Amino acid sequence: MNRFHVHLNVADLDASIRFYSELFAAQPAVLKPDYAKWMLEDPRVNFAISTTGRAPGIDHLGFQVDSSEELAALGKRLDAAGGAVVPEAATICCYARSDKNWTEDPQGTRWETFHTFGEATTYHAGDAACATDGAACSPDVASMKPRPQQATSCCAPQSGCC
Known part of the structure; x- marks a missing residue:
């Protein structure tokens, strides 16, 4: 981390x-x-x-990592911790382009793990079909159908988001 x-x-x-x-x-x-x-x-x-x-x-807590490999490793740890892991690939959030994994702890605190690889000119992508709420770039994890964590962060949430 x-x-x-x-x-x-x-x-x-x-x-x-x-x-x-x-x-x-x-x-x-x-x-x-x-x-x-x-x-x-x-x-x-x-x-x-x-x-x-x-x-x-x-709004949320998290860890920023320096590579997609570190993101994948942290995603495996999130999965092992028992939370539903929701990956987001190539998302725009907080004026940055990032790959992410989202989860919630047992109290409902949202956790974001992410690898930033570029800047963006907007706060969020504004995709109306996306489960990300746009207000804070963080998804409503409970409303999304997470996939089991993969070895890479290549997979988007099943909602077809982002």
């Missing part, structure tokens, strides 16, 4: 950017009208905030 990931929904982006910039002693690495992200080294975390329609608070 290369970098811990936290995504918060916030009510006031500007106030939150000021707060977290002071807390982290750093400006966001990515700053958009509805989104900000800090790629911190100490602690090593991808910390993102957005104002995209969900209630303020933790």
Whole structure:
């Protein structure tokens, strides 16, 4: 695992950017009208905030990895942990292009594991047929029919998403 990931929904982006910039002693690495992200080294975390329609608070937690092989290995660990694993290949989310695996822990906290391989010009792809809610780029895992985790992240959720 290369970098811990936290995504918060916030009510006031500007106030939150000021707060977290002071807390982290750093400006966001990515700053958009509805989104900000800090790629911190100490602690090593991808910390993102957005104002995209969900209630303020933790949206999801996760791990960002550096390769598709690491993503596949982490997907196997998620599968072994007993959660339903929902893969998303080549998705656009949070102004980035990524392959992902989603799951929920026993309490219902959403977990995202992902490998980012490029930038995007939009927050999300906006595919109406996709189970991803667009508000936060994270799928409603319970509404999707996950496939067993594969050796690679080549397979999209059965819903035909993304």
